[in-house]
Amino acid sequence: MQAFTVVTGLAAPLDRANVDTDQIIPKQFLKSIKRIGFGVNLFDEWRYLDEGYNGQDCSKRPLNMDFVLNKPRYQGAQVLLARQNFGCGSSREHAPWALDEYGFRAIIASSFADIFFNNCFKNGVLPVILTEDEVDVLFKECEATEGYQLTVDLEQQQVIRPNSETFSFSVDSFRRHCLLNGLDDIGLTLQDADFIHAFEKQAKVARPWVFQALR
Amino acid sequence: MTAKTLYDKLWDDHLVKQRDDGSCLIYIDRQLLHEVTSPQAFDGLKLAQRKPWRLDANIATPDHNVPTDKAERALGISGISDETSRIQVQTLDDNCREFGVVEFDIFDERQGIVHVVGPEQGLTLPGMTVVCGDSHTATHGAFACLAHGIGTSEVEHVLATQCLVQKKSKNMLINVNGLLGDGVTAKDVVLAIIGKIGTAGGTGYAIEFGGQVFRDMSMEGRMTVCNMAIEAGARVGMVAVDNNTIEYFRGKPFAPKAEMWDAAVAYWQTLTSDADAVFDAVIDMDGSVIEPQVSWGTSPEMVLPVNAQLPALATAKDAVQRNSWERAYQYMGLNPETPITDIKLDRVFIGSCTNSRIEDLRAAAAVIKGRKVASTIKQAMVVAGSGLVKKQAEVEGLDKLFTDAGFEWREPGCSMCLAMNADKLLSGEHCASTSNRNFEGRQGNGGRTHLVSPAMAAAAAIAGHFVDVRGF
Numbered sequence: 087m088q089a090f091t092v093v094t095g096l097a098a099p100l101d102r103a104n105v106d107t108d109q110i111i112p113k114q115f116l117k118s119i120k121r122i123g124f125g126v127n128l129f130d131e132w133r134y135l136d137e138g139y140n141g142q143d144c145s146k147r148p149l150n151m152d153f154v155l156n157k158p159r160y161q162g163a164q165v166l167l168a169r170q171n172f173g174c175g176s177s178r179e180h181a182p183w184a185l186d187e188y189g190f191r192a193i194i195a196s197s198f199a200d201i202f203f204n205n206c207f208k209n210g211v212l213p214v215i216l217t218e219d220e221v222d223v224l225f226k227e228c229e230a231t232e233g234y235q236l237t238v239d240l241e242q243q244q245v246i247r248p249n250s251e252t253f254s255f256s257v258d259s260f261r262r263h264c265l266l267n268g269l270d271d272i273g274l275t276l277q278d279a280d281f282i283h284a285f286e287k288q289a290k291v292a293r294p295w296v297f298q299a300l301r
Numbered sequence: 302m303t304a305k306t307l308y309d310k311l312w313d314d315h316l317v318k319q320r321d322d323g324s325c326l327i328y329i330d331r332q333l334l335h336e337v338t339s340p341q342a343f344d345g346l347k348l349a350q351r352k353p354w355r356l357d358a359n360i361a362t363p364d365h366n367v368p369t370d371k372a373e374r375a376l377g378i379s380g381i382s383d384e385t386s387r388i389q390v391q392t393l394d395d396n397c398r399e400f401g402v403v404e405f406d407i408f409d410e411r412q413g414i415v416h417v418v419g420p421e422q423g424l425t426l427p428g429m430t431v432v433c434g435d436s437h438t439a440t441h442g443a444f445a446c447l448a449h450g451i452g453t454s455e456v457e458h459v460l461a462t463q464c465l466v467q468k469k470s471k472n473m474l475i476n477v478n479g480l481l482g483d484g485v486t487a488k489d490v491v492l493a494i495i496g497k498i499g500t501a502g503g504t505g506y507a508i509e510f511g512g513q514v515f516r517d518m519s520m521e522g523r524m525t526v527c528n529m530a531i532e533a534g535a536r537v538g539m540v541a542v543d544n545n546t547i548e549y550f551r552g553k554p555f556a557p558k559a560e561m562w563d564a565a566v567a568y569w570q571t572l573t574s575d576a577d578a579v580f581d582a583v584i585d586m587d588g589s590v591i592e593p594q595v596s597w598g599t600s601p602e603m604v605l606p607v608n609a610q611l612p613a614l615a616t617a618k619d620a621v622q623r624n625s626w627e628r629a630y631q632y633m634g635l636n637p638e639t640p641i642t643d644i645k646l647d648r649v650f651i652g653s654c655t656n657s658r659i660e661d662l663r664a665a666a667a668v669i670k671g672r673k674v675a676s677t678i679k680q681a682m683v684v685a686g687s688g689l690v691k692k693q694a695e696v697e698g699l700d701k702l703f704t705d706a707g708f709e710w711r712e713p714g715c716s717m718c719l720a721m722n723a724d725k726l727l728s729g730e731h732c733a734s735t736s737n738r739n740f741e742g743r744q745g746n747g748g749r750t751h752l753v754s755p756a757m758a759a760a761a762a763i764a765g766h767f768v769d770v771r772g773f
């Protein structure tokens with residue numbers, strides 16, 4: 087996994103609440119058996135005027151120029167501003183894969199859906215929770231200022247605005263540690279293999295039916 | 302000893318290790334696999350040269366991409382016309398064979414939607430931790446399981462370690478007391494709950510559904526309710542064990558037998574919240590006032606009783622909600638203050654892991670019996686949740702009632718719940734659907750979904766527009 091320490095980049099405002107993962111990456115693109123190739127279909131139904139299908143050459147598709155991410159001033163954005171309950175709905179990890187591949191390294195919102203939030207951390211994308219008022223300030227500044235850049239510092243747990251003022255956020259220490267160091271958490275868990283074996287040993291006595299063979 | 306909630310008990314019984322930083326390793330008893338969210342996980346295992354930790358914890362079945370058309374289905378995987386879908390279903394077969402995971406494949410009569418198949422086979426049992434790369438895994442909470450959806454990286458993590466790294470959620474109790482009126486079903490109850498607490502109302506919580514309404518509810522109904530806990534923002538939704546729970550599993554193929562059954566029952570009976578357990582949040586509702594529900598917008602919280610009018614924008618609680626409503630009206634092609642019963646429909650879909658079990662099909666069949674689908678409806682389809690549900694319905698003659706009325710009787714799978722296969726809405730079409738999500742484009746690009754119960758969907762198919770199924 088790619089590590090995340092500090093990212094400074096252009097911010098883009100997606101002013102909608104309850105953005106669901108079907109919107110972030112529509113289902114027809116979930117048929118891929120790979121982890122890559124989703125970036126061009128991020129927000130597909132909002133971003134393009136035609137209907138997207140798998141394996142299409144997206145460079146030739148008509149863009150919806152009313153969609154915020156298509157505006158020239160937000161090209162190359164790395165920080166996505168969003169509203170409450172971002173990432174609700176399906177558990178598809180294709181959503182953070184698509185956001186990451188598009189170029190977003192951090193998403194700032196007042197709340198996230200649980201599964202999506204978790205999936206982001208597994209992919210080096212940092213979801214940042216600020217208060218609704220703070221998010222509002224960022225939206226206003228971002229919309230008012232062309233080339234508005236934010237710095238997201240995971241080490242310090244701060245979002246730094248262009249005027250150097252900061253908003254703090256918190257991240258639980260395990261996730262922060264993994265993300266700062268780009269750690270594969272399967273490897274970490276396997277270091278606790280003895281605990282897992284010990285657990286299984288007692289569980290097989292307490293609840294043997296759970297461990298029945300399936301054939 | 303301090304009093305515990307059901308969730309506390311399930312958590313404690315699966316805690317492998319608490320780390321210094323507060324994160325916990327939780328043991329997973331059962332993982333359900335399907336074709337969409339597993340290929341990258343198996344790939345990851347191969348790349349790292351890891352083996353599944355405990356093979357028999359896993360069970361697989363293809364559901365999202367499988368065709369529901371009888372002729373296509375008869376050809377098995379080669380009958381899937383979309384190449385990428387075909388490869389995905391084939392990849393599941395290949396991975397299961399390579400790693401030795403038990404799979405109910407496309408030709409197996411036990412194949413179906415994972416969340417229907419697990420309980421039906423007794424692969425899901427009370428008190429288990431159950432995960433799947435699918436957010437509707439919450440369904441299994443109906444059996445007092447600690448069950449939730451996970452992403453693909455976690456699917457790989459569970460395959461490799463049989464554990465998940467978790468932080469404990471807070472406890473929420475949703476109490477619905479009183480008696481439900483005739484024609485009011487589990488689906489209406491859960492939609493009414495989401496309408497009340499909103500799609501983020503349960504975020505960060507494990508919800509326990511308690512009260513008379515759930516005690517009186519069949520296991521199928523409890524599955525419908527827990528299924529949609531995720532639509533209220535909670536990864537986990539649960540109902541405590543009672544006699545119904547235990548009886549449901551008697552004789553199921555993978556349920557324990559003989560002495561093992563008795564031991565299991567003794568354990569299962571402990572799976573209730575202690576009387577004096579403390580919840581972080583409690584919500585009380587009166588079940589007797591719940592009416593049949595219809596969703597009108599693009600989020601499950603945009604839901605109202607069937608006899609209501611769509612809300613005026615001025616009644617939105619804040620600017621963000623007003624903005625969402627405006628967008629929803631635009632997307633749905635509807636106007637504020639329209640009566641819900643004026644919404645005309647193009648298609649009707651009865652199916653999905655929310656409402657495709659035998660009881661759901663019976664409820665719909667009871668409404669359509671002897672009637673005909675309105676001529677204005679382009680398509681009305683019934684998709685059973687599993688091969689065995691389909692078979693049971695055929696034994697009872699329900700298929701005949703449906704086809705006589707003008708419904709299509711399809712092969713089991715997810716179908717038009719998310720339209721990954723050929724079953725989808727065209728842009729602008731309105732659909733009465735027994736599924737769980739009315740998101741933009743969910744049932745097809747530009748499609749307009751209205752979430753309802755099976756009985757309400759059946760009545761809408763006959764009338765061509767929404768009607769109150771009570772007295773229909």
Ligand code: SF4
Pocket residue numbers: 364365414415416435437653654655714715718719736737
């Ligand atoms: S029926 Fe729908 S919600 Fe259920 S698992 Fe299938 S796609 Fe997901």
